[in-house]
Structures are given as structure tokens and as C-alpha cells.
Amino acid sequence: MxxxxxxxxxxxxxERVFQPRLEGQPVGVLSNNDGCVVARSQEIKDLGxxxxxxxxxxxxxxxxxxTLLSSNYALYGDMSRRVTDVLGQHTPHVEVYSIxxxxxxxxxxxxxxxxxxxxxxxxxxRRDTGIPVSVGLSTSKTLAKLANHRAKKEPHFGxxxxxxxxxxxxxxxxxxxPVSEVWGVAHRSAVRLHTLGIETAWQLREASPKxxxxxxxxxxxxxxxxxRGVNCIELxxxxxxxxxxxxxxxxxxxxxNKTDLQEAVRVHAARAGEKLRKQSGLAQAxxxxxxxxxxxxxxxxxxKSVVVPLPGATCDSRALIRAAGAGLEQIFKQxxxxxxxxxxxxxxxxxxxxxxxxxxxxENDETRQRNERLMATLxxxxxxxxxxxxxxxxxxxxxxxxxxxxxxxxRYTTRWDELKEVSL
Amino acid sequence: xxxxxxxxxxxxxxxxxxxxxxxxxFVRTGxxxxxxxxxxxxxxxxxHLIQHPSATYFLRAKGTSMEGVGxxxxxxxxxxxxxxxxxxxxVIMSVDGxxxxxxxxTIGNRPYLVAANPEFxxxxxxxxxxxxxxxxxxxIHSLAPGFSV
Numbered sequence: 001m002x003x004x005x006x007x008x009x010x011x012x013x014x015e016r017v018f019q020p021r022l023e024g025q026p027v028g029v030l031s032n033n034d035g036c037v038v039a040r041s042q043e044i045k046d047l048g049x050x051x052x053x054x055x056x057x058x059x060x061x062x063x064x065x066x067t068l069l070s071s072n073y074a075l076y077g078d079m080s081r082r083v084t085d086v087l088g089q090h091t092p093h094v095e096v097y098s099i100x101x102x103x104x105x106x107x108x109x110x111x112x113x114x115x116x117x118x119x120x121x122x123x124x125x126r127r128d129t130g131i132p133v134s135v136g137l138s139t140s141k142t143l144a145k146l147a148n149h150r151a152k153k154e155p156h157f158g159x160x161x162x163x164x165x166x167x168x169x170x171x172x173x174x175x176x177x178p179v180s181e182v183w184g185v186a187h188r189s190a191v192r193l194h195t196l197g198i199e200t201a202w203q204l205r206e207a208s209p210k211x212x213x214x215x216x217x218x219x220x221x222x223x224x225x226x227x228r229g230v231n232c233i234e235l236x237x238x239x240x241x242x243x244x245x246x247x248x249x250x251x252x253x254x255x256x257n258k259t260d261l262q263e264a265v266r267v268h269a270a271r272a273g274e275k276l277r278k279q280s281g282l283a284q285a286x287x288x289x290x291x292x293x294x295x296x297x298x299x300x301x302x303x304k305s306v307v308v309p310l311p312g313a314t315c316d317s318r319a320l321i322r323a324a325g326a327g328l329e330q331i332f333k334q335x336x337x338x339x340x341x342x343x344x345x346x347x348x349x350x351x352x353x354x355x356x357x358x359x360x361x362x363e364n365d366e367t368r369q370r371n372e373r374l375m376a377t378l379x380x381x382x383x384x385x386x387x388x389x390x391x392x393x394x395x396x397x398x399x400x401x402x403x404x405x406x407x408x409x410x411r412y413t414t415r416w417d418e419l420k421e422v423s424l
Numbered sequence: 425x426x427x428x429x430x431x432x433x434x435x436x437x438x439x440x441x442x443x444x445x446x447x448x449x450f451v452r453t454g455x456x457x458x459x460x461x462x463x464x465x466x467x468x469x470x471x472h473l474i475q476h477p478s479a480t481y482f483l484r485a486k487g488t489s490m491e492g493v494g495x496x497x498x499x500x501x502x503x504x505x506x507x508x509x510x511x512x513x514x515v516i517m518s519v520d521g522x523x524x525x526x527x528x529x530t531i532g533n534r535p536y537l538v539a540a541n542p543e544f545x546x547x548x549x550x551x552x553x554x555x556x557x558x559x560x561x562x563x564i565h566s567l568a569p570g571f572s573v
Contacts, residue, residue: 021521
């Protein structure tokens, strides 16, 4: 069985751990430079504040009721690590999918014991970290993802929902679910599926995998099998383009060599930058992760990630590479045989939204246009003359990024001089 | 007088410190050190004090109400959220949305937060929005000027 563990309103939940008075209040977290809303509490959602909305577009009477905070990536990264640590105490197979989501494999555990186990795990995460999580269980990642959604939305599950791929209940759920709600089905694919008469998740499940492979891609074929309960999707195939971009790869053979990792992280960051610019997006932060081969129990295991905020929302490969390099520097440990490393661009927003928000942006229009031209030229050369024709080298390390973050809470868990004060 | 200078490159001030493992007694020149047999790992205070790393947080004490148990203004509290709170524990409690540090206690079967300073009255917990945030397992207090905690 596979579980998807998802932290509820993660950034807001992190803030609430150290400021309990925010419990039950409408709270939003803003992107770098306080541009647009990237995370929302349930209460602020209920007030109609949309994801990605520029802060200045929130109606004054709504804004007055809300607490809007600058993003505190040091805190979110540390709390995410703590949550992952607790999950790792319940199964050795934890695959981090994003800062607030992990897939867990419960191979070899008795299926009937899993709901109880996951309840205990959920209680422990809440106790040890203060973060509320929801758990979805099924036999494939796609169904686990749907189960997780139900665990969140349907209170009778008590935070842990299981979906048996063969049950009537699962069928009823899939029959009413629009195909666009299925993990990995992009908006454009959904429109094309409609023309083939496939409108619900159940119809997709019943479609011919071979046929869909011809019309779409191998990923769509796998989604069909996943909906039937067969686990066959790799996480790298499945990042949601509007939310995050992940580029990672396993090394051909295990390596201890730091230069190998630096090179890989640089290539991944550059590739992610291309993808980002292709969708006219901007990223706010970058996560770097490394890990060992979890099936080599004879070697020390190590898995670590870090979130590095970017100097303002950007799609500039140079900034991405610089941040990724700095992140790797923090998590690299000598003497470890690494199997995989990767990077993830986080909290993507689109160009128009962010630029409206950037009133006090240090980078002037001229510089920005010049940088955009440089990146466009770079992409064009790589497109026309083959991947990697023009590559960016390693850049001078920059040790301080001054972001505009007027409402950032202290970095409670990563700075000695910013610890939470408790009154005696 | 002239002197020839060669530029070997710039010093990278931001490069991380290079740590070189000391391997005692590896090269056999002369007699082996009799101490070799007694070499052990370094003592790691964090490892020694903290039982549940992912559930442990450091908080900064502010105020005077807990001086009776040796917690002073500015001290560093080690707080474990995974410990089951019991009467007698020094706890971090969220009361009406604010975090406070007191001793968890009962007076006539009712829960109270009690200060360790006679100038502060016990805080009744019944009928209040409150929740234990964590149990204080250690307090670190600096005794020498110039040594911060």
C-alpha cells in the first residue's frame, strides 16, 4: 500500500505553531517581496482570497480582517524536515514529493493494520511538530492522492482515508470526479479527453491504455493503470506544472564525489529554468535534495533537503543555479554514497501577477529586460543547436540575499538570535 | 632590491572551513601511542540531552516568574513536544493564544499553572482556551560574562 501524507495549509500551519493566536484566524502567506498570496488558511479561503492573488488587490475590508505574513522559508524548510523525520519513524520508505507532501510505501505491512498505523502517525506528527496532516491510502500513487483529497474534505474519515481500487465506493467517487481533477491530467489534456468522450475519472479508468498512449503519451497510459490501482508512475513524471517544477535524476552509479553533485545540481537547475520560462513562470524558492539508495541497507542512508529562497521571484537561470549551489553546500555530507539529487522550483507564480506586486523592486526595468533577453537567447541557442550548447558556469557565492519581507516572522528554529520568546 | 611575486589566486573568504580528520597512530614511526587503544568519539552534548530531535525546540525565556526553579530572563529552554505532560512538569503552555512557561500543577483536583515566584498567583486552566505546547526538559543558563546562551 502507498500513503500520501499532505500537510494541511502547510505554511500557515508552521506560523501557527509559534503564534497560537493565529489559530482560527484568516492568515495568508505572501511570496518573496510580498507580492502575491502563496498560502492560505481555510478562513482566508472562505473570505474569497484566491491563490496567487496580488496582495494589493485584496479588498481593504477583507484585508483588515486578515493577517498577511511574508514567507519564512527557513522555518518552513525546517518544519518540513521534522515532519519527514517523524514519517520516517513509521516506514523506511519515504519519498518527498514537495515541501508539504510525501509518498510513503507500506510494503509488507498488513493492509488491515494500516488505518490504525496512519492514525497513530498523524497524531505523532501533530504532537511532535504541531502540523496537522491528512493521509490518503491506496495501491497506487494516483489513487492515494485522491484518497488524500477525500481525507481533507470529508470530515468523517478523521484525517485518514483509504480507497480500495475495486470497491463500489471508489467507483462512485470516480464516476462523479471530472477527469481534470486527476493528478497529472493537465487542462489541455482534459479538453482533448473530452473530445474522445472521456469526462470523468471512471471513464478514463475504463479507457484503452494503448489507445491513450497513441493519442497522448506514456504518462497518460500509466494514469489509466494507476486509476485501476496499479502503481506504475515515477514521481519525476508528475509535477504539476503550475505549482512546481522538479528536475532530478539518479546517478548512473553511486557517487561520493561532491563535484558530481555540484555538476548535476547545476544542470538540473538550468533545465528547470528552461521549463519555467517556457510556461512564463517565476519561482520564489528552490528546494535542493540529495539521497542515498534506500535499497542498499549495507551503506549508511542519508536523505536531506533544504529550501533556499530566491532573491525575488525570478526565472533567471543564474539566480537558480546560484541558489541551488548554496543549498547543496548546506546539505552535502562527506563519505556518503549518493544515488540521486534534484531540485524543485517552488511557489511558482506568473509574470503579470508578480510584476504588479514588485513596487520596490531593486532590479530596474532595463536590467530586467536585458536579463530576459539573455535568457531567451540562451533558450533559443539550446533549442536550435541541441541541449546544453550554451551552459552557465558556477557563479560567485552570494551570502546574503536581501528580500523584501516586512512581515516575516522570526526564523524560530534555525537562528539562535531569533528563537521564540516565551514569557515567564 | 627587487622581489619576484607570483599571484597564486584569491583567497575565497566564503569557502566553508576545511576539516581534516586526525588519524592518530596511523603511520607507524617509532612506538605506537599507548593512548590509541582508548580513543573514543567526541561527547556530543546535543545528542546526550535530546531524546527526540524532531520534536525538540529551543525557546528563549523572558521574565522572572520562574526564578524559583532556576529559570532566569534570557535563558535557553530545551522543549520536547513528544513528552506526555504530567503535574510537576515545567511546561510551555498556550493560554489564550500566547505561550507561557510555568509549572503544571493541580490544586484540589483542578489544573493550574503555577509560577516559581511567590509574587505570581496560580493561573487556573479550567474554562480557558489552553493547550500544552511542550515539556521543558532542560534550562541552559550562562554563568560567565561573555558566554551567551
